[in-house]
Amino acid sequence: MTDTRNDAPDLDALIVGAGFSGLYMLHRLRDTLGMRVQAIESADDVGGTWYYNRYPGARCDSESYFYSFSDRLSEELLQEWTWSERFAGQPEILSYLQHVAQRYDLRRDIRFSTTVTSATWDEDGNRWVVETDDGTRTSARHLITAVGCLSTTNLPDFPGRDGFRGESYHTGRWPHEGVDFTGKRVAVIGTGATSVQAVPEIAEQAEHLYVLQRTPNYDISGGNRPMTEDDAKEIKENYTDIWARTRQTGFGFPYDIADRPALSVSEEERQEIFEEAWAKGGFRLGTTFNDLLLDGAANETAAEFLRGKIREKVRDPEVAEKLSPRNHPFFTKRPPLENGYYDTFNRDNVTLIGVAETPIEGITENGVRVDGTEYEVDAIVYATGFDAMTGTLFRLGITGRDGVGLKDKWAEGPSTYLGLTTRGFPNLFMLTGPQSPSVMSNMPVSIEQHVDWVTDCLRWMSERGLDRIEPTAEAEDGWVSHHTEVGNMTLLPQAESWWMGANIPGKQRSVYPYMGGVGVYRGLCDDVAAKGYEGFETATTGAASMA
Template sequence: MEGKTSMEKQGDGVLDALVVGLGITGIYQLHKLNQAGLQVRAVEAGSGVGGTWFWNRYPGARFDSESYLYAYFASEDLYKRWRWSEHYAGQPEIEAYLNEAVREFELTDLISLDTRVEAMEFDAERAVWNVRTNRGETITTRFVVPALGFLSRPLFPEIPGRDSFAGPQYHTGLWPDDAVDLTGKRVGIIGVGSSGVQLATEIADRVEHLTIFQRHPNWCTPLNNSAITDEEHAEIWDSFEDYHQRTLNSYGGFLEVPLEEPGAYAQHTPARRREMFDHIWKMRGSNKFFSNYPEVGAAGEANKEFCDYMAEQIRARVNDPETAELLIPDHAYGAKRPPFESGFYEIFNQPNVTLVSTLHTPIERITESGVSTTDGDHELDVLIFATGFRAVTGSYDAIDIRANGKKLTDQWADGPQTYLGIITPGFPNMLNAFGPQSPGGNAPRCAERICDFIADLVIEARRRDVSIVDAPEELARDYTDELAQQVAGTIYEKTEDWRSGSNIPGKKQVYMFYQAGLSQHTARLNAVEANGFEGFVFA
């Protein structure tokens, strides 16, 4: 899409709200604020909208949420007009859809592309935020709404010699718009998270040789993707309202269909449990978790039994026993966000694919000709980093955010503290759209009620004719303590994962999501709003 490249002043030059970031959440947030009749604009660092689906255009990038559940429900016409080709669409189709949504919501003229926010400071005397961009302009706004995304600041590992490599280097989270031809090349991929798994599977057949550098394996489960038939499309379109309500009232924003009640695991025989695992293994996507025994979501025997089942599947699909064992994780299923795969394990049966376990043979340095590990040199033509992101708070850390003599990075040094995942005390009028301490899962469904709430909160401030919205520190501490209690004793508490910041050296590990689920968080927001935005301070 084509947006503006500079911010136009209107009226007194002060916006009601500025949305920062135009991924799936930012687009919807801009739509809701604009729909409310507010004077609003949005800035986006990229040259196009889409966020994750603009930057992550590597071969094989696709949804791991069902396309029609990830889509916006704000327009029934758009929902029923758009025909997804697959249950889990690929990146080009997703990017095209998000551009169509911008046109549908009539947002194009409100958007400034190629505009990266460098600093934001709250002017307490005027009760406005002054937002400085890379274009040398300062935007003044009453409310600022970061919609920065959890996975939007790519992370490069600290490996000596990275700049010495003679060939092209890429990060899956910064993939170039121009076509990258990997045919006949010796390619190295560092990392086996979701992007590494998708990329490796996609390119293994066309490269001369693929070397995959793996530190920790993940529990990768079958996506079981397929084209959407005409009959399925008719059902999807007819289920518009039903799908919307079911996802909003779910734990993670999916069509979650538990097949067994709590307690069934202990009542079933091992053979019956095996039948259950066989059944869900053939189901699409996240059903491996949500349709499983509820006990699998806890740290205990049920989780271990399912892990043993998955390990069997890996051994059955990978011909070389030693390679198979290297691909089997030692953490509980679900403790780390599990990638979905479509033939990933089979690529290790190809003679042109090599797995290097950097736990056993660590990377020593990157050289001019490739990667040097303790077991020798691996010569490469192309080096790709699938090493993830400075997740959740990383994009906030990249902006110099200050208010009332405080810097946000200092305020969050021991982990983010917010009220409801929306506001950090002492940083008034900064309302986070699907930011730290929000529920995790299917992003647009988890973000939808938050964006609605933020729009309602800004409207309420106007109705009360107040200039400042804040929250007490005590409420943020209580909310943060509540999140810690939600994961205490669970599979999430101590496992090293990006959701707790453990992939960042030196970062304090704090679980940064509301783990009680989307429906409970939605109920919380509904109650707060029904009680006059209880807990928020209007001044």
């Protein structure tokens, strides 16, 4: 690259993505720090995850009133916006994000329908040079990825997949106009979170629905319902306390993990505790005892409780047993919230097909072949998840110092400092990146924490005339060691889950989210900042700066 030391970058910061994290990051840098900043978004509007995931039944699985921006953005917005359901559906969440974009005039600094093709560190100019599919080249002092953790779809390469004559859909790229399955035979491949939401809706329309399951999951009671006026009044009166609690708890919810081991109470009391959590719905079951993710015997008490719920709901004992997980502990795969999923298997037009021992042989012109039997269908829905945490980061084509690509550096697994930065890639911040709480938390809480931390860091640098920041090798090695130690203390490595990267062939197996908890992680990040961004090398390079 030619010498660009005397050329000022086009922007102070370039953000990739315009979902929850990209919108808040744009607002904080532009409207709080007064920076010249721009966001790039591949979709034609804001929304991120909630722009693309429009499959039937799509909704958040954190309760709506804390799956939103907090008082860090606006106390007024919290009071003005009223959610219609306990767990908001995709259209309402997208409408909310569109409202935020409109309220803060964020769209004027977002380039829509634009995809990043490469991002290269220019050492001479001390800046990032980002190229996009429209041929534009943009330089920025700082590059901030806000691409989400579940953005790059995983579509298994089944033999014959492209030769299917019917309709094919992936839940993560659902047609905006919707799909009518009335009178059609449909196969849904996968039984993770999206499938658990989509299957009951599709079953209502389809002539017949085949659900192809490789691994049964522990699905928790969702308990979704309309929000009442009393609900809204109580929540809005207590929002300050609610948000304060979310920032300190383990999962970023306004309720914390109970301080008691599962085997410290009698079986009768334990069942009562589980029943109460089940009745309340949401992820509360996972917070009933403090050792469910640490001790196998404790975990089995919750696992068997959930298998009992499956047996209660599903009338056919053989189908109930097929739906009952036995090869991994509870909460070592992401537990979906179910609102009618198990009841769906009592319908005459729904067939569960196990594909663990006899995997899918291939897709035929007319359907799906399993164990020598062809199931003829008119449509196939791939609920096969995502290349989580790293997939979208790698697709950006990020190349750091000395021409080293991010994908190459992380060939043996992610290596970060705080899950936010990585050595060899100066001035790069990865919001909710691997080795941060991210997907193991209520995402908006973790997003706000990262955005606020980055904003404070850039303010601190500006006040001192610094224009370069990068973690030290020692700090990064220390964080990876800590992250790995904490992750291996849990039961997560016992499951083949996307939390471990196990759903993508060839992907390095490791614990991808930080398991120390949202509150603990926040304290560690705050401590780094309080100590003058300990673990980072900072500098004033002398490269041209913005006017």
